[in-house]
Amino acid sequence: MTDSFGSFRTELLATLGGAPATIEPGRLHRFSTSERRGDSAGWCKLFDDLRGGVYGCHRQFPGESFTWSAIDRRTMTLEQRSLLARQFEAATAEREAQQRMQWSENAQRIAQMWAQCVPISPDDPCSAYLTQRGLVGAWPLPEVLRFHPSLPYWNGVEKLGPFPAMVAPLIAPDGRTVALHRTYLTAHGRKAGVPTPKKVTGASGVLAGASIPLHEPTGGVIGIAEGIETALAAWCISGVPTVAAYCAGNLAAWQCPAGVQRLVVFADADKAGREAADTLRAKALSRHLRCEVMTPTDEGSDWCDVWAASRPTSINAEVAA
Numbered sequence: 001m002t003d004s005f006g007s008f009r010t011e012l013l014a015t016l017g018g019a020p021a022t023i024e025p026g027r028l029h030r031f032s033t034s035e036r037r038g039d040s041a042g043w044c045k046l047f048d049d050l051r052g053g054v055y056g057c058h059r060q061f062p063g064e065s066f067t068w069s070a071i072d073r074r075t076m077t078l079e080q081r082s083l084l085a086r087q088f089e090a091a092t093a094e095r096e097a098q099q100r101m102q103w104s105e106n107a108q109r110i111a112q113m114w115a116q117c118v119p120i121s122p123d124d125p126c127s128a129y130l131t132q133r134g135l136v137g138a139w140p141l142p143e144v145l146r147f148h149p150s151l152p153y154w155n156g157v158e159k160l161g162p163f164p165a166m167v168a169p170l171i172a173p174d175g176r177t178v179a180l181h182r183t184y185l186t187a188h189g190r191k192a193g194v195p196t197p198k199k200v201t202g203a204s205g206v207l208a209g210a211s212i213p214l215h216e217p218t219g220g221v222i223g224i225a226e227g228i229e230t231a232l233a234a235w236c237i238s239g240v241p242t243v244a245a246y247c248a249g250n251l252a253a254w255q256c257p258a259g260v261q262r263l264v265v266f267a268d269a270d271k272a273g274r275e276a277a278d279t280l281r282a283k284a285l286s287r288h289l290r291c292e293v294m295t296p297t298d299e300g301s302d303w304c305d306v307w308a309a310s311r312p313t314s315i316n317a318e319v320a321a
Contacts (some may be wrong), residue, residue: 001168004046004050004070007068008046008053008068008070010072011055011068012042012044015057015066016225017033017034017060018031018033018042018057021144025046025047025050026045027045028044028045028094028095028098028242029044030041030042031044031222033059033060039059041057041058041060042055042056042058043055043095045058045095046144047087047091050070050071051069051071051080051083051084052067052069052070052071052087053067053068053091053195054066054067054087054088054091054092055068056095057319058099058203058207059207059208062206063206065095067084067088067141067211069084070282071174082126103204105236106179106201106202106204107204109197109201109202110177113148113151113180113201114177116148117147117148117167118147118148119146119147120145120147124147124149124164125164125186125188126164126166126185126189127141127189128189128190129166129183129185129190129191130189130232131189132189133229133304133308134307134308134309135229135233135304142214144168144213145166145167145168145214145228146166146167147164147165147167148164148166148182149164150163150164151163151164151167151184153181155194155195156287160194163184163192164185164186165182165184166228167181168180168181168228169179169181170203170207170212171211172205172214173209173210173255174205176204176205176261177306178203178204178205178210179200179202179210180201180203181198181199181200181212181228181246182199182200182201183228184197184199185197189288197307200238207250209250209254209255210250211245211250212228212229212243212246212247212290214230214232214235214243214244215235215241215242215243216241216309217241217257218241219242219258220260220261220262221241221260221262221263222240222241222242222243222249222256222257222262222264223235223240223241223243223261223264223266224254224263224264224265224266224280225242225243225244225265225266225302225303226245226251226302228246230268230302230303230304231243231244231266233302233307233308234264234307235265237303237306238294240264242264242266246278248268248272248273248275251265251273251276251277252275254280256284256287260289261289261290262291262292263281263284263289263290263291263292264292264294265277265280265291266294267293267295268296268301268302269296269297269298269301269302270300273295277293277295281293293314314315
């Protein structure tokens with residue numbers, strides 16, 4: 001069993017893309033499986049006897065758990081199989097209880113923060129920010145976009161100060177708010193000089209499938225883009241009511257609302273954006289929905305870039321129908 005630590009960690013890296021630097025047997029660990037600051041979606045527990053472990057990732061595999069065994073399962077005795085099953089069930093129950101507690105705490109923080117937000121007005125930093133992004137044509141702004149006049153920014157344990165912020169809710173398919181997206185700004189509507197001006201709060205539920213509902217479907221048609229600004233620009237360009245997924249991974253996992261017959265995916269012109277759009281398009285087609293993928297022709301650009309640069313009257317794009 002001397003190599004149990006290394007073997008368990010190797011499996012975590014291969015499956016989840018991340019692992020704790022050190023693993024203490026019998027302890028439930030949370031760790032990052034992405035490059036995003038503050039990410040703790042990964043979890044694992046190496047059993048005390050070093051013969052097995054359990055792990056998962058709330059973001060990549062919501063609701064799923066994986067088991068690892070130091071012993072070839074084909075050679076296990078019935079007693080060993082029973083022990084591993086009991087350990088798996090206990091660790092999974094511990095993880096689920098911990099997750100419910102964390103979600104409950106996050107839900108309280110989300111509700112408090114949202115209650116402090118007010119509608120955006122034409123003379124506040126959010127309005128100035130969107131105007132500078134070329135989105136003056138997006139008025140009237142969707143009601144889900146709100147203004148927080150003085151939102152604390154935490155960089156780990158260091159508080160870098162309160163800043164004005166544009167805040168929007170991430171809504172799960174069941175209608176619950178599961179997180180808030182925050183864009184930290186200066187008083188003049190520029191992105192604040194902080195390490196990560198755009199951040200998502202800790203979640204109060206599964207983020208996969210959620211989106212920022214800037215618009216509701218119209219006539220059975222809905223569009224989706226990654227970011228808020230990109231979604232607003234896509235709407236300005238096309239007239240298609242559009243929602244924001246907030247990132248490529250969540251775009252790929254998004255769940256189309258009931259009643260939608262046609263989906264337009266406004267993809268970013270990069271590898272992650274194209275792959276996410278292809279994944280979502282395949283899901284839509286499997287449900288017999290009409291789906292088009294619109295991608296800017298300039299590599300690395302998104303629809304906010306296209307709109308801000310040219311204020312086009314027609315879409316300059318590569319279309320995958």
